[in-house]
Amino acid sequence: MQELLGILEGLHPEVDFNTCTNLVDGKILDSFDIVTIVAEVNATFDVAIPAEELIPENFNSAQALWALIERLDEE
Amino acid sequence: MSFISLSFLLFLGILIILYYALPHKWQWVILLIASYVFYLFAGVKYLAFILFTTITTFLAIRFIDGRNKLQKEQLEKRKEMMSKEAKKAYKKQIKAQNRLVMIICIVLNFGILFFCKACLVEPLHTAFSSNATFSFLTIGLPMGMSFYMFQSIGYLIDVYRGKAEALTNPFKMALFTAFFPQLVQGPISQFNELKDTLFSEHAFDRRQLAFGMQRMLWGFFKKLVIADRIAVAIGTLKGAEYTGISFFVLTVFYAVQIYGDFTGGIDIAIGAAETLGIKLPENFIRPFFSKNIAEYWRRWHITLNEWMKRYIFYPITVSQPMLKLSLKTRSKLGKVGMRIPVYIGSLLTWLATGVWHGFNLHFIVWGLLNCFVIVVSEELAPLYKKFHDKFAFSNKRGYDVWQIIRMFLLMNLIRATDLFNDVGEYFTKLGSLAYQFNFNVLWDGTMMNLGLSVSDYIILGCGVVLMFLVSLFGRSGSVREKMEKWNIVLRYAVIIALLLVVVLFGSYGIGFDASKFIYNQF
Numbered sequence: 001m002q003e004l005l006g007i008l009e010g011l012h013p014e015v016d017f018n019t020c021t022n023l024v025d026g027k028i029l030d031s032f033d034i035v036t037i038v039a040e041v042n043a044t045f046d047v048a049i050p051a052e053e054l055i056p057e058n059f060n061s062a063q064a065l066w067a068l069i070e071r072l073d074e075e
Numbered sequence: 076m077s078f079i080s081l082s083f084l085l086f087l088g089i090l091i092i093l094y095y096a097l098p099h100k101w102q103w104v105i106l107l108i109a110s111y112v113f114y115l116f117a118g119v120k121y122l123a124f125i126l127f128t129t130i131t132t133f134l135a136i137r138f139i140d141g142r143n144k145l146q147k148e149q150l151e152k153r154k155e156m157m158s159k160e161a162k163k164a165y166k167k168q169i170k171a172q173n174r175l176v177m178i179i180c181i182v183l184n185f186g187i188l189f190f191c192k193a194c195l196v197e198p199l200h201t202a203f204s205s206n207a208t209f210s211f212l213t214i215g216l217p218m219g220m221s222f223y224m225f226q227s228i229g230y231l232i233d234v235y236r237g238k239a240e241a242l243t244n245p246f247k248m249a250l251f252t253a254f255f256p257q258l259v260q261g262p263i264s265q266f267n268e269l270k271d272t273l274f275s276e277h278a279f280d281r282r283q284l285a286f287g288m289q290r291m292l293w294g295f296f297k298k299l300v301i302a303d304r305i306a307v308a309i310g311t312l313k314g315a316e317y318t319g320i321s322f323f324v325l326t327v328f329y330a331v332q333i334y335g336d337f338t339g340g341i342d343i344a345i346g347a348a349e350t351l352g353i354k355l356p357e358n359f360i361r362p363f364f365s366k367n368i369a370e371y372w373r374r375w376h377i378t379l380n381e382w383m384k385r386y387i388f389y390p391i392t393v394s395q396p397m398l399k400l401s402l403k404t405r406s407k408l409g410k411v412g413m414r415i416p417v418y419i420g421s422l423l424t425w426l427a428t429g430v431w432h433g434f435n436l437h438f439i440v441w442g443l444l445n446c447f448v449i450v451v452s453e454e455l456a457p458l459y460k461k462f463h464d465k466f467a468f469s470n471k472r473g474y475d476v477w478q479i480i481r482m483f484l485l486m487n488l489i490r491a492t493d494l495f496n497d498v499g500e501y502f503t504k505l506g507s508l509a510y511q512f513n514f515n516v517l518w519d520g521t522m523m524n525l526g527l528s529v530s531d532y533i534i535l536g537c538g539v540v541l542m543f544l545v546s547l548f549g550r551s552g553s554v555r556e557k558m559e560k561w562n563i564v565l566r567y568a569v570i571i572a573l574l575l576v577v578v579l580f581g582s583y584g585i586g587f588d589a590s591k592f593i594y595n596q597f
Contacts, residue, residue: 030369031384032417032453035392039401039413048398051389052236 001066007040008062017062024056034059041065047072076116078259078343079298086113087347091284094351099276106250106273106351113255114218121217124191125253128184132227133248135180136234139173140241177235184224191216196434219258221431225382227252230266232386239266247274254353256344260337262358262378269355277352286555287349292573293545294342299581301538302335306582307526313494319511321521322504326487329494331539334363337376361546366478368448371486379431383424392420414454421446432493437501441492448485534580 008017011033015023023029029037037059038049047069049058058068076083090109094102114125146169150162157165195216230251233239242248251266254273305328311317312325341358348355362375372380391397397416404412422443429442468474488505495501516522527535548554558566 027373030373031388032369032414032421035389035417035420036414038393039398039405039416042398043402043405043413048395049393051385051393052238054385054389054393055238 001062003044004041004066004069005062007037007044008065010040011036021061023061024059029059037065041069045069045073076113078340078347079295082116087350091350094277095279099278102276102351103247103250103274106254107246110250110253110255110258114253114258117218124187124217124220125223127187128224128227129245129249129252131180131183132231132252133242133245135176135231136241136248137243138176139231139234140243142169142173143237145169173235177231180231181228184228188220188224191220192434219260222257222261222263223252225263225379226257229263229382229386233266240270250274254348256347256355259344260340261376262341262344262356263382264356264378265381269353272352272354280352283352284350287346287351289555289558289570290346290349291343292346292570292577294339294344294346295577295581296538296573297335297339297342297542299339299577299583301535301542302332302339303582304527304531304538304580305332305335305535309494311525315500318504318507319513319516321513321516322491322507324516324522325494326484326491329491330363330483330487331535333490333493335538335542361550363483364479364546364550365482366475367452367482368445368486369452371482372445372449379428383428387427388420388424391423392416418450421450435496437492437495437498440498440501441489444489444492448489 005017008015012028015028017023020026020028024034034054038054042048049068049072053068053072058064076086086109090105094105097105111122114122146166149165150157230239234241242251251269251273254269257264309325309328309332312321312328317325338359345355345357356378358377360374360377362371365371365374393416397419400419401413401416404415406412408415425442425446426439427442428445429438429440432438432441491505492498492501495504522532523529545554548557558569561569
């Protein structure tokens with residue numbers, strides 16, 4: 001989780017990713033950010049996030065994104 | 076049938092009466108019949124195209140749903156006998172079959188769209204027109220083809236991805252594809268956001284009906300009073316002799332026209348659906364108040380951009396080859412290398428958007444210009460941040476206004492590519508802005524020779540100010556809900572005044588029908 005927070009903070013240092021729960025709905029993350037995160041996650045955790053998982057619910061918070069990574073890793 | 080016609084108003088009036096008077100369980104059936112009646116007005120010959128999309132997409136969806144059910148049954152039945160690897164292999168096999176069917180369906184449908192669009196382009200169009208055997212190929216683009224096709228294919232992909240339930244009733248599929256307000260120029264709905272509102276029963280609601288009619292009236296105002304009035308000046312200003320400041324005026328006039336035309340048409344579509352209790356997605360959120368071009372594209376033609384993002388940009392940028400490329404380029408170029416798939420995905424998405432508008436070089440240039448500005452803006456974002464941190468004035472309201480004006484002018488210049496089939500002519504005119512400062516065209520009478528009279532300019536000026544004020548007023552919530560709290564006399568006075576303005580000052584063609592919507596041709 002710490003590594004994921006590092007990736008997110010690298011993109012938006014001004015955001016508190018521990019508490020923010022509307023990253024997409026609040027227009028903090030745009031589509032460029034999302035695909036950059038997917039590439040970073042792939043490089044760091046060796047987990048490929050498919051296009052169908054690029055939905056706001058999975059990216060609105062660091063916790064939701066972490067849950068997605070864990071789920072995909074198990075699959 | 077055009078939205079801007081007496082026949083449409085009559086059609087909608089009869090539909091509303093039947094829709095609420097007959098048993099509500101038949102409402103979706105009535106909508107289906109009405110949608111096909113509406114479509115028949117565009118021409119019987121076009122019916123085959125919409126039926127083809129409906130049937131092929133439905134069959135593909137049923138196939139995918141059938142295979143998914145079979146997979147579930149088999150895995151349940153043989154869960155003790157199958158190893159984890161065998162289950163994975165079986166799932167993979169089913170997914171591959173589903174993918175193949177989905178791809179065949181997409182290729183068939185987009186192949187037809189591609190072919191219809193190609194037949195409109197010279198020299199193919201002339202060649203087919205002059206040959207008796209092939210003249211049937213020049214029937215033109217069936218009404219709303221792009222819009223209903225994008226909507227159906229988006230639904231098919233969602234079913235394949237397991238993100239939407241598969242319809243079992245082909246007639247419901249037919250309604251989802253052909254729901255009439257969306258056929259003229261969108262919006263492009265996603266199945267999950269439309270299914271509940273489209274297929275459920277709706278009790279008569281006077282407030283909802285009034286809101287829908289008010290929204291339609293506002294759309295008629297933007298289309299008839301503003302867009303169609305200014306169109307004549309745009310036709311003149313496209314002439315070769317209008318360069319420098321005249322070209323600048325053209326870009327501003329075109330911004331007004333396309334805003335009035337497109338948002339007006341969408342207001343009529345959303346309003347018509349609202350009179351029937353159906354909520355369509357918004358396609359515009361005050362786009363001209365955007366501060367940068369990326370924000371503009373999140374607020375203009377939202378449903379098409381969302382479609383492009385979900386089904387083209389994301390699948391390209393997060394595909395396995397792109398992720399591998401990203402790893403390679405990252406090791407050589409660092410963080411910038413990591414963004415290479417984003418650039419490639421953006422480029423291909425904007426090319427697709429350009430081609431969707433038409434098989435002309437100027438649309439491709441338009442797409443590339445948008446892509447270029449967005450990518451450069453994204454890459455310069457850290458620099459902008461440093462600038463904002465360093466200079467306090469950049470965080471003030473005045474600077475916001477400057478950003479909005481800057482975006483408006485920049486977008487006007489890019490959008491003007493639409494107006495010239497000859498890309499060279501566009502760049503010549505664009506270049507003239509750098510050296511031809513002929514401001515005198517603003518007062519030497521040139522503006523009075525564009526086909527607009529003084530009264531036209533007064534109506535346009537007042538109309539643009541009104542659109543601006545309504546947008547401003549709508550920033551803090553629904554304008555119609557706010558008006559609801561006004562004194563009833565004032566409220567009705569405003570609505571009746573707007574109706575009179577539309578009736579008295581609308582630009583009507585022969586027999587009331589106005590000109591077509593610009594986006595109807597896509």
